[in-house]
Amino acid sequence: xxxxxxxPRHLVMGMTNKKSLKCEQHLGHNAMYWYKQSAKKPLExxxxxxxxxxxxxxxxxxxFSPECPNSSHLFLHLHTLQPEDSxxxxxxxxxVGGSGANVLTFxxxxxxTVL
Amino acid sequence: xxxIDQPTEMTATEGAIVQINCTYQTSGFNGLFWYQQHxxxxxxxxxxxxxxxxxxxxxFSSFLSRSKGYSYLLLKELQMKDSASYxxxxxxxxxxxxxxxxxxxxxxx
Numbered sequence: 001x002x003x004x005x006x007x008p009r010h011l012v013m014g015m016t017n018k019k020s021l022k023c024e025q026h027l028g029h030n031a032m033y034w035y036k037q038s039a040k041k042p043l044e045x046x047x048x049x050x051x052x053x054x055x056x057x058x059x060x061x062x063x064f065s066p067e068c069p070n071s072s073h074l075f076l077h078l079h080t081l082q083p084e085d086s087x088x089x090x091x092x093x094x095x096v097g098g099s100g101a102n103v104l105t106f107x108x109x110x111x112x113t114v115l
Numbered sequence: 116x117x118x119i120d121q122p123t124e125m126t127a128t129e130g131a132i133v134q135i136n137c138t139y140q141t142s143g144f145n146g147l148f149w150y151q152q153h154x155x156x157x158x159x160x161x162x163x164x165x166x167x168x169x170x171x172x173x174x175f176s177s178f179l180s181r182s183k184g185y186s187y188l189l190l191k192e193l194q195m196k197d198s199a200s201y202x203x204x205x206x207x208x209x210x211x212x213x214x215x216x217x218x219x220x221x222x223x224x
Contacts, residue, residue, distance in 0.1 A: 004157070040123065042214035043202070090157070101146055101165070102206070106157040 002026055006091050006107035013081065014115050021076040021110045023091030031096045032074040033104065034066060037088040049074065050096050081114045088112075117141045119215035121203050126221045127193055135188045135201050135218045143208020149177055149188045150202040152217070158202055161188070190220075198222045 004025045013019050025032060031050040035043045048055040049068040063085075067075040074091055088111050092104040120138045127133040139147070146165040150158040164170055164179035164186060176189040190197055203215040 040216055042119065042216045043204075043212075045212070101148070101163040102210070103148070103160045103163065104150075104158075104212075106150075106159070108155070108157045 004091055004093055004105050004107035006110050008110055010111045012113045015081060018079040021089055023074040023107055025072055025093035027093055029093035029095045030071055031094050033092040034076050035090040037090055083114050086112055086114045117213045119203055119213055121215040121218045124219045129193055129222055129224050131193050132191050137186045137203035137215060139184050139205045141205050141207045141213050145206040145210055147179055147186050148204045151199050153199045193222050195222050
């Protein structure tokens with residue numbers, strides 16, 4: 001496995017379900033991100049784990065809960081979601097610090113549909 | 116507030132040249148990125164500009180004018196595989212990435 005892998009690629013859930021999205025990076029990066037991508041809208045940063053410190057976007061509803069057990073794995077736990085949460089959820093990683101640009105490497109995303 | 120503007124959709128012909136513009140208003144500037152995203156796939160990094168001028172990478176070039184808050188991505192010798200969305204993003208003074216909504220490029224034979 002190389003790059004950033006996300007599972008599942010597609011998820012359909014009811015509003016009362018609990019599910020989790022998983023992300024794994026094989027690049028040795030020290031930062032990982034969750035983004036929400038909705039049609040014709042800019043990417044919305046949800047959560048960042050950088051150098052093992054969580055940076056939270058305060059506008060993210062509590063029904064989304066991130067978990068980063070180590071520098072290679074990132075989860076997004078979902079519960080009691082709303083239909084408007086239907087979107088593509090992208091995971092990304094990068095190497096923070098050092099010289100050069102902070103280039104993100106993205107996974108292919110998890111397409112979430114909330115019924 | 117912070118804002119990135121880019122056209123929603125553009126159409127071009129195979130073999131031609133297309134320029135995708137991006138204008139930005141951000142709190143500070145620490146670089147501008149272009150990413151390409153094919154439908155159903157991950158965004159992939161194309162270019163990074165932090166100084167004014169043109170950066171060329173094969174068929175793709177990216178230009179930056181910091182004084183004008185303006186960048187463009189130039190794609191030459193268009194191929195059908197260049198059909199994708201192109202995302203512009205600016206890193207602000209807090210090193211946060213501000214994203215545009217993306218430009219969907221359609222290539223016609």
